[in-house]
Amino acid sequence: MTQGADFPLADAGALARGADDTPRPGRPGGGLKSFRPKGRHLGVVPFFVYVAIFLLWPTIIVIVGAFQNSSTGALTFSNITAVFTGSTYLQAFWGSIRLSGETAIAGGVLGALLAWAVAEGNPDGIFRRQIVAMSGVLAQFGGVMLAFAFLATFGYAGVVTLTLHRVAGVNPITSGSWIYSFTGLAVVYTFFQIPLMVLIFLPAVDGLKVEWREASDNLGGGSWAYWRYVAGPILAPAFVGGLLLLFVSAFSAYATAAALISQGSPIVPLQIRTFLTSEVVLGQANMGKALAFGMVVVVAVVMTLYAWLQRRGAKWQAK
Amino acid sequence: MARRAGHRGRDWPRTLVRWTILVVIGAYLLVPLLSMLEFSTRGVNSSRTAQAWAAISSYPQMLTGIAVSLELAVLTVLGMLCLLVPTMVWVHLRLPGVRRVMEFVCLLPLTIPAIVLVVGLSPVFAWLTYFFGDTPLVLAFVFVVLVLPYAYRSVDAGLRAVDIATLSEAAQGLGASWWGVLFRIVIPSIRGALLSAAVLSIALVMGEYTIASLLNYNTLQVVLYQVGLQDAPVSVAVSLAALMFGFILLFVVSSAGGRRRGAVREETPLAPLEGGLQS
Numbered sequence: 001m002t003q004g005a006d007f008p009l010a011d012a013g014a015l016a017r018g019a020d021d022t023p024r025p026g027r028p029g030g031g032l033k034s035f036r037p038k039g040r041h042l043g044v045v046p047f048f049v050y051v052a053i054f055l056l057w058p059t060i061i062v063i064v065g066a067f068q069n070s071s072t073g074a075l076t077f078s079n080i081t082a083v084f085t086g087s088t089y090l091q092a093f094w095g096s097i098r099l100s101g102e103t104a105i106a107g108g109v110l111g112a113l114l115a116w117a118v119a120e121g122n123p124d125g126i127f128r129r130q131i132v133a134m135s136g137v138l139a140q141f142g143g144v145m146l147a148f149a150f151l152a153t154f155g156y157a158g159v160v161t162l163t164l165h166r167v168a169g170v171n172p173i174t175s176g177s178w179i180y181s182f183t184g185l186a187v188v189y190t191f192f193q194i195p196l197m198v199l200i201f202l203p204a205v206d207g208l209k210v211e212w213r214e215a216s217d218n219l220g221g222g223s224w225a226y227w228r229y230v231a232g233p234i235l236a237p238a239f240v241g242g243l244l245l246l247f248v249s250a251f252s253a254y255a256t257a258a259a260l261i262s263q264g265s266p267i268v269p270l271q272i273r274t275f276l277t278s279e280v281v282l283g284q285a286n287m288g289k290a291l292a293f294g295m296v297v298v299v300a301v302v303m304t305l306y307a308w309l310q311r312r313g314a315k316w317q318a319k
Numbered sequence: 320m321a322r323r324a325g326h327r328g329r330d331w332p333r334t335l336v337r338w339t340i341l342v343v344i345g346a347y348l349l350v351p352l353l354s355m356l357e358f359s360t361r362g363v364n365s366s367r368t369a370q371a372w373a374a375i376s377s378y379p380q381m382l383t384g385i386a387v388s389l390e391l392a393v394l395t396v397l398g399m400l401c402l403l404v405p406t407m408v409w410v411h412l413r414l415p416g417v418r419r420v421m422e423f424v425c426l427l428p429l430t431i432p433a434i435v436l437v438v439g440l441s442p443v444f445a446w447l448t449y450f451f452g453d454t455p456l457v458l459a460f461v462f463v464v465l466v467l468p469y470a471y472r473s474v475d476a477g478l479r480a481v482d483i484a485t486l487s488e489a490a491q492g493l494g495a496s497w498w499g500v501l502f503r504i505v506i507p508s509i510r511g512a513l514l515s516a517a518v519l520s521i522a523l524v525m526g527e528y529t530i531a532s533l534l535n536y537n538t539l540q541v542v543l544y545q546v547g548l549q550d551a552p553v554s555v556a557v558s559l560a561a562l563m564f565g566f567i568l569l570f571v572v573s574s575a576g577g578r579r580r581g582a583v584r585e586e587t588p589l590a591p592l593e594g595g596l597q598s
Binding site for chain 1: 350417533558
């Protein structure tokens with residue numbers, strides 16, 4: 001966002017306007033050379049200390065705990081091996097990966113189409129701004145509220161369930177139970193993946209230059225040729241990168257699943273919940289940390305892939 | 320895109336495809352939201368009633384939850400502004416070598432799922448409770464970390480849009496101190512970016528469930544879930560209201576982003592890392 005430039009630079013007055021008219025290349029560190037020549041790094045200490053306490057410390061507790069015996073604290077690999085040998089844990093990881101993969105692809109494809117449809121419209125229009133705002137809410141701040149939205153739609157007393165009952169005589173008990181299952185999770189997750197893909201993919205679609213389309217047209221290419229040989233290859237890295245981010249988003253999600261599924265734990269975050277809330281497994285506290293560590297590993301692998309893809313994409317664009 | 324307007328007349332297949340996509344996917348996104356409206360206003364014998372909406376006030380825990388979440392939102396925004404903005408400006412002007420590290424650290428919360436973070440948070444919260452007493456407001460300390468990626472992207476875009484280095488140099492030449500530069504030059508120049516950072520933080524805090532629920536603090540989302548178990552229409556009504564509230568907040572942000580002079584549209588800070596992650 002560059003809206004900073006749109007606001008009057010009240011206190012800087014004429015200086016600011018002068019600077020606006022003659023944009024200069026960035027001059028790192030040029031400004032305040034003579035201020036406090038020593039101890040510049042002290043200025044960032046509070047920030048990094050804060051992050052260390054509230055982000056790194058908990059993460060280290062999880063990672064160290066994953067390799068500790070729950071009662072004695074001795075070094076052990078038994079928590080980690082239990083993840084791989086316990087069929088419930090492996091199934092939960094497989095469930096999480098399948099759910100994230102499926103909804104990333106479904107949400108990614110639909111979201112990319114929607115992003116294109118939105119980008120075709122007026123870039124400063126109110127419609128586009130509404131879509132972007134709605135996407136932000138649904139993709140990132142929904143959580144529990146999305147679960148309620150789907151219960152109101154497809155639950156036992158949901159609008160769609162009751163309409164089916166009235167129109168086609170479908171029994172609400174049989175047609176309203178799937179929302180609490182794995183399929184239901186997939187449908188709700190896709191619901192927040194679509195707007196997330198819109199947010200991710202919109203800048204890439206905006207980056208398509210109209211000159212490329214014209215060049216393709218002038219050379220006799222039709223729509224197919226344009227999408228197959230011009231726009232497709234340009235958008236491909238952004239699309240695949242988007243899919244990876246959607247995967248991580250679904251893999252990390254907890255709130256929607258927790259609100260929807262109260263019995264059974266088909267995905268890892270819900271397995272972790274049982275370790276945090278149930279007293280039956282009190283002696284196995286570090287088992288939950290091992291599962292959490294497993295999640296960190298999966299996310300780290302996907303994000304590494306994403307970073308590698310970004311670098312490749314950047315290299316390709318620089319040529 | 321407006322620049323393709325010339326195409327539109329002879330390009331009816333594209334218009335058809337575009338509208339089909341908008342209608343079909345739009346229906347998928349809108350039907351659950353409209354269902355919330357129907358569900359929360361449903362009366363006996365297909366009549367409409369506002370009973371569920373009126374009943375919100377009869378659940379005192381709901382009002383408390385809303386109040387707690389609003390207080391948390393204010394504290395989180397204050398914490399974020401005090402912690403992040405001076406540090407980012409300092410790095411921008413004086414320590415450009417630290418910028419990459421700073422960016423990496425700020426985006427880190429996206430790669431550590433909230434459900435993982437909460438597993439390791441109990442010792443941290445034992446200390447916080449020891450120092451501040453048993454209040455849900457201590458959650459703000461962690462929420463500041465959660466909003467970092469969103470806030471960082473907004474503020475970073477703001478700092479890049481204005482030539483802060485030249486402005487500071489000018490101010491310094493006229494005798495301004497570091498704090499003078501920060502408060503009288505930089506902050507007024509990037510206040511649009513600060514607004515969007517604050518709004519995104521508010522939206523995130525109002526929607527946070529994972530950490531609050533697993534640490535047993537009754538924030539809006541936690542109460543929403545609890546009330547929903549006994550009185551679904553009330554929770555659906557509050558959910559819809561909260562989603563609308565979030566929509567209005569983010570609409571303000573995207574409108575602020577829409578009023579710009581340059582032709583180049585950058586990615587919205589709604590999507591940190593060109594993409595945000597659900598908590």
